[in-house]
Amino acid sequence: MSPPSRSVAFDDTLPAAEQTVAASTASRRSHWMLAAYLGITLVPAIRAAAGGGSTAIAVAHAAGLVAAVARARALARHSPSRVAVWLPLLAFPLLYSEVPTLIAGAGTPFYDGMVQRWELALFAGGSPARTFAAAIANTLPRRLALVFSETVHASYFAYYLIVCVPPAALALRGEWTALARTLLAFTTVFVIGFVAFVLFPVQGPRYLWPAPAAIPPGFFRSLTLHVLEAGSARGTAFPSSHVAIALTQSLVALRFQRPLGIVITVLTVLL
Numbered sequence: 001m002s003p004p005s006r007s008v009a010f011d012d013t014l015p016a017a018e019q020t021v022a023a024s025t026a027s028r029r030s031h032w033m034l035a036a037y038l039g040i041t042l043v044p045a046i047r048a049a050a051g052g053g054s055t056a057i058a059v060a061h062a063a064g065l066v067a068a069v070a071r072a073r074a075l076a077r078h079s080p081s082r083v084a085v086w087l088p089l090l091a092f093p094l095l096y097s098e099v100p101t102l103i104a105g106a107g108t109p110f111y112d113g114m115v116q117r118w119e120l121a122l123f124a125g126g127s128p129a130r131t132f133a134a135a136i137a138n139t140l141p142r143r144l145a146l147v148f149s150e151t152v153h154a155s156y157f158a159y160y161l162i163v164c165v166p167p168a169a170l171a172l173r174g175e176w177t178a179l180a181r182t183l184l185a186f187t188t189v190f191v192i193g194f195v196a197f198v199l200f201p202v203q204g205p206r207y208l209w210p211a212p213a214a215i216p217p218g219f220f221r222s223l224t225l226h227v228l229e230a231g232s233a234r235g236t237a238f239p240s241s242h243v244a245i246a247l248t249q250s251l252v253a254l255r256f257q258r259p260l261g262i263v264i265t266v267l268t269v270l271l
Helices: 016-040 042-050 055-075 084-097 099-106 110-121 129-137 142-156 159-172 176-199 218-232 241-256 258-270
Strands: none
Touching: 016 042, 016 055, 016 084, 016 159, 016 176, 042 055, 055 084, 084 099, 084 159, 084 176, 099 142, 099 176, 129 142, 142 159, 142 218, 142 258, 159 176, 159 241, 159 258, 176 241
16 A cells, blocks of 8 residues: 555554544534634623624624534534635634624723732732833843844744744645644634633733833834734733744644744744
């Protein structure tokens, strides 16, 4: 018997049929997890609409629930399609943008005061959110401070590459089982994070205090701040989904595509 094609394999020890089953199982779990999240949060979405919020968000939320359930049920009968496997990743930015609506519908307060008390206790009465950047800017020579600032801001902006590049690389190589398992890990982490945001929303420092004036201006800092102003969802600061998802992508990439995983891990550490 000839060995399975590398176009569908991440593990040559598995027959092609078993790889298809593994890919289908991982993709089905991703869709059921997405459906569970949409089902649980449908109530606050409807409550927000009833309280004067966006009806369109509630309708889209319900439509997403129907689509996720239908796709999960279909995956129980058929092999995963190369299009449907992407549904959790494609849904991610839309679900992130609706988190403030869900927070309003759930009626939960912001817990910044509690998290600030934890931070003060952890850092001996200090708050790195307010002092660290200025300390770096005032300690290093201006040119070196600019390099440091631009490096960490570029790495923060690289979050979008950390999310998208590993699954895209697997898809281009046709490694559909590894792709399905990568997206399952991604879906698990973002669902846990988004549930935490709805139940325990935290605005974060950028909504409470101005940025330290000592930070040198630069291209990547300006780009990052522009993206945050345009797309940041209030209430999603803690725990950091950026860190959790980036760490997950690093670990999974190290498992399935080590050279790329090393690059992703370096960006995650800088992030």
